[in-house]
Amino acid sequence: MIFDSHAHYNDHQFSEDREAVLASLPQNNICGVLNCGDTIESSRFCVDLANRYPFIYAAVGVHPESVGEMKESDLDALRAMAKDKKVVAIGEIGLDYHYDDGAAPEMQKYWFKKQIELARELNLPFVVHARDACADTIEVLSEVGYFRGVMHCFSGSRETAEILLKMGMYIGFGGTVTYKNNKKAKEVARIVPSNRYLLETDCPYLPPDGHRGKRNSSLYLPRVVEELALLRGCDTQTIEKETEENTKRLLGL
Numbered sequence: 139m140i141f142d143s144h145a146h147y148n149d150h151q152f153s154e155d156r157e158a159v160l161a162s163l164p165q166n167n168i169c170g171v172l173n174c175g176d177t178i179e180s181s182r183f184c185v186d187l188a189n190r191y192p193f194i195y196a197a198v199g200v201h202p203e204s205v206g207e208m209k210e211s212d213l214d215a216l217r218a219m220a221k222d223k224k225v226v227a228i229g230e231i232g233l234d235y236h237y238d239d240g241a242a243p244e245m246q247k248y249w250f251k252k253q254i255e256l257a258r259e260l261n262l263p264f265v266v267h268a269r270d271a272c273a274d275t276i277e278v279l280s281e282v283g284y285f286r287g288v289m290h291c292f293s294g295s296r297e298t299a300e301i302l303l304k305m306g307m308y309i310g311f312g313g314t315v316t317y318k319n320n321k322k323a324k325e326v327a328r329i330v331p332s333n334r335y336l337l338e339t340d341c342p343y344l345p346p347d348g349h350r351g352k353r354n355s356s357l358y359l360p361r362v363v364e365e366l367a368l369l370r371g372c373d374t375q376t377i378e379k380e381t382e383e384n385t386k387r388l389l390g391l
């Protein structure tokens with residue numbers, strides 16, 4: 139079955155039909171979803187959602203695009219939320235240098251580090267968002283020295299992937315690996331060890347080829363599974379089985 143290791147069903151794009159979409163997942167071969175927070179408020183929503191569906195789990199954390207207003211007391215709020223048994227990871231956290239008006243790199247690195255340290259303190263894995271920030275991501279991870287995490291929607295080179303894999307990190311693949319011109323992700327998908335890769339949607343964002351322009355959901359993951367099977371030269375059942383096992387191992391389920 140398929141485990142979606144990164145979704146945002148809290149997003150307003152699901153406000154009209156959230157319950158219907160979620161209720162349809164188990165009968166469509168989806169066995170689990172990790173719904174990731176990106177602010178304190180959305181993290182709270184994720185915890186509530188996870189408590190209403192047995193197959194949904196929550197990650198709580200503050201996304202690099204939102205760390206500009208983060209305060210020390212927010213770490214306490216995340217720590218308190220993480221006591222809930224459906225909270226199985228800290229995330230999504232990381233570095234995003236794509237936008238000129240984002241928080242300063244030093245501030246982003248500070249909160250990234252603090253949140254990885256929180257994951258270590260709580261003995262939880264973490265979910266990393268890294269965009270145009272490969273070198274600094276590796277630097278922060280090395281400084282903390284805790285590597286029980288996943289690089290979500292990985293967009294770096296094969297060389298960077300190899301460094302992260304050596305550290306012990308997992309790599310997440312979603313819709314972007316199906317895009318024709320995404321040679322880097324396809325190359326990484328070919329070489330990643332079978333016990334270190336996960337499936338993800340990042341829905342409602344990044345729908346796979348064939349569904350572009352639409353709202354993404356876990357229901358489109360079979361297209362990503364097909365692409366990975368093609369790239370790795372195996373059947374789709376193998377991709378489903380390996381990614382389900384890998385996700386459960388990382389999340390301690």
Ligand SMILES: [Zn+2]
Pocket residue numbers: 144145146174230340
């Ligand atoms: Zn995300």
